[in-house]
Amino acid sequence: IDGRPPSIPLRQAAAAIGQSRLMRAWKEELLPRGHLVAQVLLTRDDLNNRRRYLNARNTLTTLLEHRVIPVINENDTVVVDELRFGDNDNLSAMTANLCEANLLVILSDVEGLYDHDPRHHPDAQLLREVALITPEIEAMAGDTPGHLGTGGMVTKIRAARTAGLCGAATVILDGRKPGQLVRLMNGEPVGTLFHPARDRLAARKHWIAFTKKPQGDIRLDAGAVRAVRDMGRSLLPSGITALSGRFERGDAVRLLDPDGNEVARGIVNYAHDELRRIMGCKTAEIETILGYRYGDEIVHRDNLTLAQGRCTEGEKTS
Incomplete structure (x- = not known):
């Protein structure tokens, strides 16, 4: 097979063949330098489940405490499209939150983020630092993925935003050049630094928002949007006008304004079928309609985080 395998079965087969070779290469490079290496394979479903997410965190923490270097990858041999992380940039940002890292380094095939695409603009300037990721910064990235990978500069900037909201800085640099990591650790200006x-976001809120x-x-409705977004309140059934998708109690859902824009994400206390019966009703009517109740809140404020990184009261950590 030349290049990236075109189908999921071929990619899964290639992953099964290549994984042991990859780990052997890591071992051969690191063992002579006195470092043990461990393999950690994850799927989106692993991190979607809070208990398994915390188990993965404990595993990584234990490995790092014993100075073992974990090599983390998506479990490509079993994963299907709907449960994929999407790309390694996204996986790396989720991993940064998982192990509470303070720095994420993304190795790319370019020096960093330029103000224009350097392939088409020879005079493009490298940005050394980005204090805040704005729509203008995102527009500089373009959307062309790499030849063998699935992500382009856009996914790297999104990863930087995700990592930044858990308190990690991100550096994007050219991984083809020898010594780049050493230069970075020595404090030299390499690549593009994205400030945290x-x-x-608190760890649980970050998990809800991004994982x-x-x-x-x-x-x-407009009143519920104001209550959730501007007043930091829980979502009650009276403010709900419509539902889509099929979800169970404990699943994550998106909260949308009347125009369909995402306002927040949260963990829902009632399943889709239950919520369809009580939406638009007062909280006092829940038990009368269902015959039971899990509480007044459809999404409690403690299990809710605003879209685009905006924090409700109680979300922030120092």
């Missing part, structure tokens, strides 16, 4: 967000995959949407 000023207001980071747990939403299973459906809940559309809110």
Whole structure:
């Protein structure tokens, strides 16, 4: 096979063949330098489940405490499209949150982020630092993926935002050049440094916002949007106007405004079929309609995080 395998079965077969060779290469390079290496294979479903997420965190923490270098990869031999991380940039950002890293380094095939695409603009300037990821910064990235990979500069900037909201800085640099990591660790200006967000999300809120995959949407009226977004309140059934998707109690859902824009994400206390019966009702009517109740809140404020990194009261950590 030349290049990236075109189908999922071929990619899974190639992963099964290549994984042992990859780990042997890591071992041969690191063992003579006195470092043990461990393999950790993850799927999106592993991190979607809070208990397995915490188990993975404990494993990584234990490995690092014993100075073992974990090599983390998506378990490509079993994963299917709907449960993929999407690309290694996204996986790396989730891993940064998983192990509470303070620095994420993404090795690319370019020096860093340029103000224009250097392939088409010879005078493009490298940005050494990005204090805040704005729509203008995202527009500089373009959207062309690498030849063998699945992500381009856009996915790297998204990864930098995700990592930044858990308190990690991100550096994108050219991995083809020898000695880049050493230069970075020595404090030399290499690549592009993305500063961490000023207001980071608490670990559980970050997991809800970026790791747990939403299973459906809940559309809110204008009053509920104001209560959730501007006043930091829980979502009650009276403010719900429509549902989409199929979700169970404990799943993640997106909360949308009347125009369909995402306002927040959260963990829902009622399943889709239950919520369809009580949406638009007052909290006092829940038990009368269902015959039971899990609480007044459809999404409790403690299990809710605003879209685009905006923090509700209680979300921020110092």
